[in-house]
Amino acid sequence: MVQYNDDLKQEIRNANDIVDVISQYVILKRSGRNFMGLCPFHKEKSPSFSVSADKQYYHCFGCGKGGDVFAFIMEMEKLSFKESLEFLAERGHVRLPETNNDEFNKKQYLMDRMTKINLETTNFFHERLYTPVAKIAQDYVKQRKLDNHTLKAFKIGYSGEYNELYTFLKEKGFKDHEILATGLVNQNEKGEFIDRFRRRLMFPIISATGKPVAFGGRRLNDTDKGKYINSNENLVYSKKRHLFALNLAKQSEDKRIILVEGYMDAISLYQRGIDNVVASLRNSINRRTGDATSKV
Ligand SMILES: [Zn+2]
CATH class of the missing domain: 3.90.580.10 (Zinc finger, CHC2-type domain)
Known part of the structure; x- marks a missing residue:
């Protein structure tokens, strides 16, 4: 006040x-x-x-x-x-001191920066999928028979392996606190910035209005911990409010919506021409621990 x-x-x-x-x-x-x-x-x-x-x-x-x-x-x-x-x-042209409005504007500005980071990150991961460093991801995509149209439609990508994303975002001029707010990068005890998603196939979660708000990352190497890692909730992302692939499903001519469990369920159905499919993000805790109920 x-x-x-x-x-x-x-x-x-x-x-x-x-x-x-x-x-x-x-x-x-x-x-x-x-x-x-x-x-x-x-x-x-x-x-x-x-x-x-x-x-x-x-x-x-x-x-x-x-x-x-x-x-x-x-x-x-x-x-x-x-x-x-x-x-x-x-x-009377009197400047009022810091008001709630300024707090509100600060929050809006941070959310705007986070959205920009998510957008840059989506493109960074997606373009990286087509480079030689992503061989392991390309092999997986081939094995799952995902065609290029599907890869493009979902903006599927390949993450960094250590701090490639962090380095990229810094070069784009984002501040550390803005990057940390997205949860895409963590800071360790030594103060180093390390990408949260490493050596993973990346699925951006895109809002109904077309903005990437979060990510899911599938491991590509059985020795890595956690079959899936997902973004935690933050200022721009809510597991309750968002659904994977809703941005595509809402363009479907079929007005009904099919709800499936995992990213890959939604993606495979889409590739087979069933485009009114969304995946819930609320069971992501199960996916993160990679338990037996996970179908992806
Ligand atoms: Zn009077």
């Missing part, structure tokens, strides 16, 4: 002369040391609404309403005190 201290209130008052402010709503005529007009808060034919420039105060002798410039704006514009303060700060 923002602290609106007395200094700030006074600064805003100084920047909004009450006669100027009220003149925007009421026709005021000088009367001795004060100004008089028809009260905007009750019906009257002769003016009983008085504004004092010296005291920066208004008072109506008809209905009894009165107060300072904040009270006037609250009553006139039907605002809360906080809103009247912001209203007058803007009118």
Whole structure:
């Protein structure tokens, strides 16, 4: 919460002369040391609404309403005190200190950066699948008979082997805290940045609006731990809210949706022309431990 201290209130008052402010709503005529007009808060034919420039105060002798410039704006514009303060700060060009809005903007900015990182990462993994370093992934894809159209449609990729992704993202200008927020890279006790997904076939999880939000990575070597590793939930990714392949399924002419268990189930059906398929991401804990219920 923002602290609106007395200094700030006074600064805003100084920047909004009450006669100027009220003149925007009421026709005021000088009367001795004060100004008089028809009260905007009750019906009257002769003016009983008085504004004092010296005291920066208004008072109506008809209905009894009165107060300072904040009270006037609250009553006139039907605002809360906080809103009247912001209203007058803007009118008087007074800069408010850090507000909840800034917190909100910071969070929005971080989410935006994370989305950009996920997009760059998707392309990085996907392009890497077609390079000689990805031989092990190419062999797996061949064995599973995934054709190139399918690889492209799902943006399937090959991860780095140590810190290739981290190095790539740094070259793209992303900050460490932004990269860590995506969970794509971890920092070890020595302070080194290590890719979370290593030597894995990568499946980006793409939102219904086409933005990659997370990744699943399948091991390609039986000695690696965990058949599947999946992104943890974060600012842009929720296992409850997202479904694998929904971005493709929503383009299907078939309005029904088939829910399957794993990435590869959805991908194989898609390749066979069944394109209204999505995979749930909520059982990913089972997949991570590679237990017997996993079909992928
Ligand atoms: Zn009045």
